[in-house]
Amino acid sequence: MIEVAKDFLVRSFAPGSTIALLLRTESPLKTTQRVVTLQQALAPRYLGWLAYQNHHGANVYVATNPLRSGSRKRTKECIAAVRHLYLDIDEDGDARLAALRASDCVPTPSAILSTSPGKYQVLWRVDGFDFGTQEIMLKRLASAFGGDPACTDCNRVLRVPGFFNRKYSPAHSVAVEYPSDATYSPADFRLPDETRFATLPLRGNARPKSCRKDTHSERDWAWACHQLAHGKDAGKLTHELAARRTDKPNPLYYAQRTIDVASARQWFLEGAPMDDVITMLESLRRFQLPAALCSARAREIAGTAQRMISRKKFA
Known part of the structure; x- marks a missing residue:
């Protein structure tokens, strides 16, 4: 701490x-x-x-x-x-x-x-x-x-x-x-x-039109969800996404975050309980991140994925 x-x-x-x-x-x-x-x-x-x-x-x-x-x-x-x-x-x-x-x-x-x-x-x-x-x-x-x-x-x-x-x-x-x-x-x-800005709506992930130049991140998210749903390895997907997005200031961070949130989402959709999702997220990055950060990060990502699914159900 x-x-x-x-x-x-x-x-x-x-x-x-x-x-x-x-x-x-x-x-x-x-x-x-x-x-x-x-x-x-x-x-x-x-x-x-x-x-x-x-x-x-x-x-x-x-x-x-x-x-x-x-x-x-x-x-x-x-x-x-x-x-x-x-x-x-x-x-x-x-x-x-x-x-x-x-x-x-x-x-x-x-x-x-x-x-x-x-x-x-x-x-x-x-x-x-x-x-x-x-x-x-x-x-x-x-x-x-x-x-x-x-x-x-x-x-x-x-x-x-x-x-x-x-x-x-x-x-x-x-x-x-x-x-x-x-x-x-x-x-x-x-x-x-x-x-000239309207505050972002409470639901969805719309962005101000004046800022929207492309949808690379949205395509990355859809690709990650599709690959994971078909059983692809999260570690390999992380490296592939990082190699594709060298335009990002920190490609590895971006790839880890995208793949981990998508992985947590997939596990929840498959019926895994919260504690198991957190454990699997910790296991996925335990050799790449300090233990304290890895644990806190896993809980935050699991909560994020769970709320994303809840919003889809009740939107």
Whole structure:
């Protein structure tokens, strides 16, 4: 758990950064903020303290952007630079995330956090954004993909993966995936003005017409489902799809994700229970991913596939 959180902080902030950590309990309602250097936050004793607080009911958050050195607060004036763009997806999360993954209007996310079943926080590591440009782009992202329109401030916080989301019972382990290691510029985001966007529908995976250039991802999905339904090996299909989609920033990640969701869907259609699907997903990637990530990822993918089938039944 601590190693997942440590890795996320190292990926998210440059050495020497000042960051803001937030602890919030639901009952009794209490918020505690700490402004520390990245090095302080990465210390085993400090991470252990965060884990202790999380175990005793505190949710753990971090500001999306670094603070100015010497800051004591997390106000907009204290933000040093724009490090990330982000998107909060709280409703119909699986369909909206699928639309985002398939869109040609935005680059591959740097990180995708599964904060609770069907809810996600998406991050892009960026450079070249000023505060005004960031806020405009955050509004366009929320409008295009049905994200929370209130989450457009440069000093916004997000959950730290590796810890538990204590808002729910039972608590949900916050998982993370890293689809891309790239750093993006404003030119990589090709979203039209938010006033011309209609929010994505609650059902289906429709995308704004102005963004739709091709249907490669949809064809890949149909191909994967067809091949798996006819008994083809998931490992071989993964390598074949990765070789076909070298246009993706991370072809192997894309292929693994597509094949694994399609595999889980197929197993559910064949009548496998949830626990068996999770076990089979873990087995499929156990030699390619760290154990903790592999387990959390398997649960998230199984939940995604199950909800996809449920939507088809009741749509």
